[in-house]
Amino acid sequence: MLGAITGDIVGSIYEFDNIKSTDFPLFSDGCFFTDDTVLTVALAEAIITGGCYETLMKEYFQRYPDAGYGKRFCAWARGDIVGPYKSYGNGAAMRISPVAWAFDTLEEVLQKAKEYTVITHNHREGIKGAQATAATIYLGRTGSTKEGIRDYIKQTFGYSLSKTCDQIRPKYKFDESCQRTVPQAITAFLESNDFEHAIRLAISLGGDSDTLACITGSIAEAFYGEVPTWIAEKTLNILDEPLKNIVCSFRSCKVSMI
Numbered sequence: 707m708l709g710a711i712t713g714d715i716v717g718s719i720y721e722f723d724n725i726k727s728t729d730f731p732l733f734s735d736g737c738f739f740t741d742d743t744v745l746t747v748a749l750a751e752a753i754i755t756g757g758c759y760e761t762l763m764k765e766y767f768q769r770y771p772d773a774g775y776g777k778r779f780c781a782w783a784r785g786d787i788v789g790p791y792k793s794y795g796n797g798a799a800m801r802i803s804p805v806a807w808a809f810d811t812l813e814e815v816l817q818k819a820k821e822y823t824v825i826t827h828n829h830r831e832g833i834k835g836a837q838a839t840a841a842t843i844y845l846g847r848t849g850s851t852k853e854g855i856r857d858y859i860k861q862t863f864g865y866s867l868s869k870t871c872d873q874i875r876p877k878y879k880f881d882e883s884c885q886r887t888v889p890q891a892i893t894a895f896l897e898s899n900d901f902e903h904a905i906r907l908a909i910s911l912g913g914d915s916d917t918l919a920c921i922t923g924s925i926a927e928a929f930y931g932e933v934p935t936w937i938a939e940k941t942l943n944i945l946d947e948p949l950k951n952i953v954c955s956f957r958s959c960k961v962s963m964i
Contacts, residue, residue, distance in 0.1 A: 709927025835884025
């Protein structure tokens, strides 16, 4: 989960000012956490406390009203929309990482990813994006190779993954859909050499940079074993105390989950 939050924070300043390069300061004074982090932490709290995720999302929305949520999510969180709203937005994938650490089998991870997603994102592409992300994280943390992960995602979810980052980068533009974010995020992970390189590759693609890097970071943390200490410390220092406390509690619980 910390990998997802790191990607969100590092990518926050590039969401509307893309940088098509891997050469940039990993953290700057302007970096901040967005709705990607807020809703990820809300899910972590729901899992470790047994709370209702729908209720917690709405509570976190009230606590962090300016985190950059999508218009329909805002309407849902305020109660203007009742029930799920057929979204296939990449918000389904950016918030799902805690599920991949909390459950013991791939089948459970896929089922729980769907359960936590359909609260808002009940379009098949939204569900698919969340499940593909959660599955990739689970496979990464349980010892699958990159080729094994690539094959599983292609066969199970139908994502192509045929283009390289260099092929994606020139024409890739801002897109908030799962189907135009999740495959690109997975590709950045597959081409990476380590956690930091994964984040840099994701952001270098452009597009919805914070969410793209959030998804990539969640996978890279699982596959490479951990977020490097200096990066983890920088990330945690940007969070406020309530968010940091939940993250640290989840990370403590995670040891017994593995």
